[in-house]
Amino acid sequence: MRTLSVSRVVEAVKEMCIEANHFLSADMTEAMQRAGEAEESPLGKQILNQLQENAGIAGEDMIPICQDTGMAVVFAEVGQDVHFGDGILEDAIQEGVRQGYREGFLRKSVVKDPIYRENTKDNTPAVIHYSIVPGDRVKITVAPKGFGSENMSRVFMLKPADGIEGVKNAVVTAVRDAGPNACPPLVVGVGIGGTFEKCALMAKQALTRPVDQRSHIPYVCELEKEILERVNRSGIGPGGLGGTITALAVNINTYPTHIAGLPVAVNMCCHVNRHAVRTL
Numbered sequence: 289m290r291t292l293s294v295s296r297v298v299e300a301v302k303e304m305c306i307e308a309n310h311f312l313s314a315d316m317t318e319a320m321q322r323a324g325e326a327e328e329s330p331l332g333k334q335i336l337n338q339l340q341e342n343a344g345i346a347g348e349d350m351i352p353i354c355q356d357t358g359m360a361v362v363f364a365e366v367g368q369d370v371h372f373g374d375g376i377l378e379d380a381i382q383e384g385v386r387q388g389y390r391e392g393f394l395r396k397s398v399v400k401d402p403i404y405r406e407n408t409k410d411n412t413p414a415v416i417h418y419s420i421v422p423g424d425r426v427k428i429t430v431a432p433k434g435f436g437s438e439n440m441s442r443v444f445m446l447k448p449a450d451g452i453e454g455v456k457n458a459v460v461t462a463v464r465d466a467g468p469n470a471c472p473p474l475v476v477g478v479g480i481g482g483t484f485e486k487c488a489l490m491a492k493q494a495l496t497r498p499v500d501q502r503s504h505i506p507y508v509c510e511l512e513k514e515i516l517e518r519v520n521r522s523g524i525g526p527g528g529l530g531g532t533i534t535a536l537a538v539n540i541n542t543y544p545t546h547i548a549g550l551p552v553a554v555n556m557c558c559h560v561n562r563h564a565v566r567t568l
Contacts, residue, residue, distance in 0.1 A: 289370075290367075290369060290424035291372075292370055292371070292372055292426060293373050294372050294376065294377060294380035295375075295380075297377065297380040297381060297384060298380045298387065299384070300384065300566040300568060301383075301384025301385060301428060301430060302385075302387040302391065303564075303566075304388070304430035304565075304566060305384065305388025305394065305430055305432065305564075306394070308431070308432050308562040309354075309432055311347045311353075312353065313564070315499050316536075316560070317343070319536040320340050320343070320473075320559065323526075323536055324337055326533060327532055327533045328531065329526075329530055331529055331530065332530060332531025332533060333531075336526050339526070339559055343560070353562070354560055356435065357394040357397065358397065358433045360431075360433075361414065361415045361417075362430055362431075363416075363417050363493065364417070365427040366419070366421065367424045368420050368421070369423060369424040370424050370425070378416065382413055385410075385413075385414045385430075396410060398410075398411050398412060398413070417489065426567070427567045428566050428568065429563055429564070429565045430563065434471075440466035440470040440556045441462070441553070441556050442458075442461075443487065444458040444552045446458065446550040447549075448547070454550065455480060455552050456514065458552045458554065459476065459538070460522070462556070463476060463535065464522055464524070467524055468527060469528075471559060472525065472526060472528055472535065472558070473534060473536050473559045474534065474557060474558065475557045476535050476554060476555075476556060476557070477492060477494035477555040478515075478538060478552065479491035479541050479543070480540060480541070480542045481550075484551055486551070488553040488555070490542070490543060491555035494540060494541045495555060503539075508540050511540060512538045536559070
């Protein structure tokens with residue numbers, strides 16, 4: 289049994305909140321560069337170049353890449369042989385978010401109640417997803433999620449008879465309906481299977497997979513490629529102003545499901561697709 293002080297969790301989460309909001313991850317930086325080279329529309333190419341310039345300025349001057357610094361979503365993969373000392377893991381993650389948004393001068397966007405909407409003034413609570421895994425390490429992923437793209441996300445409860453064509457049509461429909469509102473070029477996270485809530489969680493997790501890594505399941509890998517091609521033929525383009533690059537990647541996760549269902553969730557993410565990872 290390994291003991292991990294929760295103070296290390298607080299510090300790591302704080303750093304990741306600041307990092308994710310100021311710096312594009314390496315996979316996203318490379319994807320944006322490739323998109324700028326591949327875009328056929330002159331206006332689309334100009335927009336992609338401006339987005340890359342904006343990201344560069346954000347990192348150099350420590351200004352958030354986007355004014356919407358998101359609601360913090362945290363994935364904690366906790367080794368079953370880890371014991372947390374000096375406090376509670378949940379409290380440590382929330383304190384890390386609190387410190388990160390305060391010390392990073394990041395916009396506080398969370399309200400206490402969805403109806404009465406009084407701001408919490410520290411961007412907590414974060415949305416935290418836990419999983420217990422083998423080993424004595426803790427892997428934490430912080431993914432601040434802006435709501436321009438989050439609001440365009442969808443869940444489709446398809447019939448089994450809809451099959452793979454139904455899945456394709458659902459994802460493409462979600463992207464077309466989002467149009468410019470999700471701030472393209474997008475990363476599209478898709479969850480297929482499970483239940484109503486499981487497919488949505490898988491779609492969210494899919495956004496944290498590097499965009500240059502395809503699914504290890506052969507048919508899913510081909511599905512990711514085909515849907516990406518169809519999305520990019522939609523003509524929505526960078527900034528929704530037309531072009532050939534509407535999405536940088538389509539990442540799909542799957543899970544077993546019930547004989548009577550085919551749940552599909554589509555979680556949109558804008559071009560920054562913020563995430564940072566630490567293993568403690």
